[in-house]
Amino acid sequence: MPATNIWIDFSGDNSYRGRCGKSRVEADGVVFDFRHSIRAPTSTTVHSGQFPELYFELVDENSIKKSKLRIEYKEQVKDMKDWNKKVAGHQATITEQAERITELQSGIDKVCNALTECAERATNSELKNRELTKENERMKTELQDYRR
DSSP: OOOOOOOOOSSSSSSOOOOSSSSSSEEETEEEEEETTTOOOOOOOOHHHOOSEEEEEEEEESSSEEEEEEEEEEEEEEHHHHHHHHHHHHHHHHHHHHHHHHHHHHHHHHHHHHHHHHHHHHOOOOOOHHHHHHHHHHHHHHHHHHOO
């Protein structure tokens, strides 16, 4: 069977990456040689970042045989478990920080309300003081007029 080059372009979110990949794998008489591609926009290489499974189908005139090539990475499984632990830890931290932000916002709201109330009281006191000053001046004027 002649050699065939296949280039796979993944799109979407980032995924887990394997380590300790093999440059050559054989399954059901088919040899897969993995090589680094200069078209790879990421740091994927033969030894790091390969996909963990490749399904292929052998077709000849007499029969169709389905085969599965499974490349297992013990390190990849461990890395995924470690990654999941890290993500869970970060999610817990984010939840704690969100709760703390809510508490702080509540405190800020209370302080703002208290300041608003104080400002209203100060304004009312100032108005009352002006009224009393005017009343005092009016009474002084009346007293002076009365004395004359």
